[in-house]
Amino acid sequence: MSSEKQLREEILERVARLYALRTQNQAFVPGKSKVHYAGRVFDEKEMQAMVDSVLDFWLTLGRRGNRFVSDFLAMTGMKYGLVVNSGSSANLVAVSALCSPNIPRPMVPGDEVITTALAFPTTLNPILQNGLVPVFVDVEEDTYNIDASKLEQALSERxxxxxxxxxxxxxxxxxxxxxxxxxYDLYVIEDTCDALDSFYKGKRCGTFGDLSTYSFYAAHHITMGEGGALLTNSPQIYRQALSIRDWGRACYCQTGEENPNGACGHRFDQHFEGLPDGYDHKYVYSNIGYNLKPLDIQCAMGVEQLKKLPEFTKKRKEHFDRLYDGLRKHEAYFVLPRALEGAEPSWFSMPLTVRDGGAFSRKDIVTHLENRGIETRMLFAGNVLRQPAYRHIRHRVSGGLVNTEKVFNGTFFIGVYPGLTDEMLAYVIDTIDQFIAGV
Ligand SMILES: Cc1ncc(COP(=O)(O)O)c(C=O)c1O
Known part of the structure; x- marks a missing residue:
């Protein structure tokens, strides 16, 4: 009779063999194979970690989630973090935590949040979902980022x-x-979902503001399949974020916490106004919350992915540089992306904006690429105010959205993710050269 340890080892060894079998003979055939804009990059380690977690059959958040958070904090140097089931959830928890009545100066409905209309929708949604009013400022046309010179004029009493x-x-x-x-004593929330391992003037993106959020969806810098995280240095914000993620409960014990009296040591000996004496702290609700937890199985994958991040980042940078060098000759046709001085982007992808009034449209080039197996994407919602769901939202626009409109009409992006090869990148450049030669 085998021991559990032996059986596990056998299973994990077979998982590694399955991975090796699947990844045999994956030749790239230009024009036939897809050149994806993004994708998960993994090996047997992720598969083994997830299978091992399934064998534990713990299911909900547990030791692998804790391990991921502690590794993530160690890497970023931040003090508090929690995992959630998506980057969208991280944004929702972040904004909701700043609206919690349990922090010293919560935001209240009608307060304004300065943001951009060039957005992934779920960067904006939590502002609306919390009854706050977005104030849109323009982006820069070549960094695609919020134009910081427009902030002062967007300011109001609220x-x-x-x-x-x-x-x-x-x-x-x-x-x-x-x-x-x-x-002006404002909160800053950095949506770092597409910018894991990017730095600005030597400091990591996501470590400047009050809160930062991350996505581990399969297209992102590292993945858990679906997943996300939130980081902060504030113990008050952290406590409320945790509560909002976990149904709104006041208690901060781990799920299945061994200590019967909970992490706080006071599960049954507290008194809360209006509640029976000694009411179980696990069932005291101090926020109107959600349940946005991921599974431990996802975090098992995240732990392995995080170890690969330095190599992923290196590849993203190399791939971006390769495309940039190959495409700069077409600058008359495209606005090429620009990083600010002191910025070290770990690019999510390579954006290109077709110049106004040129010989071809975005639709022409995107169709050319897609027909030849090269995936493209638009820059998310473009100008979110033009999207059907957002036409009637309460908002303010400060100073016009000229560049946002340019991006909406002319920008698309192609991949730089670590799963691409030299051959694929050469094919992308050739295919664009071919297109330009024909205009
Ligand atoms: C900037 C940004 N924020 C938030 C999200 C949402 O992340 P998720 O898909 O994990 O919900 C995305 C998704 O790609 C994103 O690009």
Missing amino acids: TRAVMFAHTLGNPAQMDVIMEFARK
Whole structure:
């Protein structure tokens, strides 16, 4: 009779063999094989870690989730973190935590949050879902980021926060944004979902503001399949974020916590106004919350992915540089992306904007590429105010959205993710050269 240890080892060894079998003979055939814009990059380690977690059959968040959070904190140097089931959930928890009545100066409905209309929808949605009013400022046409020079003019008596994404991994102008936020005592939420491992002036994106959020969807810098995280240095914000993620409960014990009296040591000996004496702290609700937890199985994958991040980042940078060098000769046709001085982007992808009034449209080039197996994407919602769901939202626009409109009409992006090969990148450049030669 085998021991559990032996059986597990056998299973994991077979998983590795299955992975090796699947990855045999994956030759790239130009024009036939897809050149994806993004994708998960993994090996047997992720598969083994997930299978091992399934064999534990713990299911809900547990030791692998804790391990992921502690590794993530160690890497970023942040003090508090929690995992959630998506980047969208991370944004929802972040904004909701700043609206919690349990922090000293919560945001309240009608307060304004400065942001951009060039957005992934779920950077904006939590602002609306919490009854706050987005104030849209324009982006820069070549960094695709919030134009920090437009912040002052967007300010009003009701401004409480600035929330934006480091677009496609390109760091926003954090020194100016933080100075503005300090001057007017505003919260800063950095949506770092597309910018894991990007730096601005030597400091990691996601470590400047009050809160930062991350997505581990399969297209992102590292993946858990679906998943996300939120980081902060504030113990108060962390406690409320945790509560909002976990049904709104006041208690911060781990699921299945061994200590019968909970992490706080006071599960049954507290008194809460209006509740029976000694009411179980696990069932005391201090926020109107959600349940946005991921599974431990997802975190098992995340732990392995995080170890690969330095190599992933290196490849993303190399791939971006390769495409940039190959495409700069077409600058008359495309606006090429720009990083600010001092920015070290770990690019999510390579954005290109077809110049106004040129010989071809975005639709022409995108169709050419897609027909030849090269995946493209639009820059998310483009100008979100034009999207059907957002036409009637309460909002303010400050100073016009000229560049946002340019991006909406002319920008698309192609991949730089670590799963691409030299051969694929050469094919992408050739295919664009071919297109330009024909215009
Ligand atoms: C900037 C940004 N924020 C938030 C999200 C949402 O992340 P998720 O898909 O994990 O919900 C995305 C998704 O790609 C994103 O690009």
